[in-house]
Amino acid sequence: MKQLEGRTGRLADLGSGDGRLVFAASAAGLQCTGFEINSILVAYARSKARWKGVPSSQATFVKKDFWKTDLSTYNNVTAFLAPGVMDLLGEKLLKELPDDARVIACRFSFPNWTQHSSVxxxxDQTFAYDISSVRSRLGNVPYSVMQ
Ligand SMILES: C[S@@+](CC[C@H](N)C(=O)[O-])C[C@H]1O[C@@H](n2cnc3c(N)ncnc32)[C@H](O)[C@@H]1O
Structure with missing residues (x-):
């Protein structure tokens, strides 16, 4: 959450699990969507949202594969996944996210990206990246060419 301080707008949590990150970010004022493929976890997060009284305008949980989702309407993204997917995820995010987007990676960093900060x-390490800086550091070369 420290890495999201001052951020506004929409947040996508990729692999939202029990929803803990979505609840924290929505309490900080972000409009959040949690993408999760495990239907039990989606049901759990939805019932927790109801129990907490969090409206769907602030926190929504969808049973959806984020790899098959266009993320271009999100200006904040959080991901706590696995080291083996970070390279491919970086490629997808560079293609889709707006220039003012911030990405927070939990535990596993993006191999070819220069971080803005780490906490x-x-x-428990997290890494924050600003997409505009990542793009300019990569020299505006299409990400796939860098591999
Ligand atoms: C390490 S857990 C993180 C859970 C939660 N974000 C947290 O911080 O506690 C990763 C989650 O990503 C989900 N996941 C993995 N691949 C996914 C995909 N392609 N689309 C949606 N969810 C996915 C898993 O089911 C799992 O719940």
């Missing part, structure tokens, strides 16, 4: 250490 925490070890298993």
């Amino acid at each position: 925490g250490s070890g298993l």
Whole structure:
């Protein structure tokens, strides 16, 4: 959440699990969507939202594969996934996100991206990236060419 301070607008949490990140970000004023493929976790997060009284305008949980979702309307993205997918995820985000987007990676960083900041250490480390800086550091070369 420290890495999202001052941020406004829409947030996509890729793999939202029990919804903890979505609840924290929506409490901070962001309009959040949690994408999750595990239907039990989606049901759990939805019932937790009802129990907490969080309106769907602030926090929505969808049972959807984020790889098959266009993320271009989100200016904030959080992801706590696995090291093996970060490279491909970086490619997708560079293609789709607006220039003013911020991406927060939890535990596993993006291999070819220069971070804006990092908070925490070890298993609790998070990495923040500003898409405009990442794009200019990559020299505006299409990401796939960098591989
Ligand atoms: C490490 S957990 C993180 C959960 C939560 N964001 C947290 O911080 O506690 C990763 C989650 O991503 C989900 N996931 C993995 N691949 C996905 C995909 N392609 N689309 C949606 N969810 C996915 C998994 O089911 C799992 O719940």
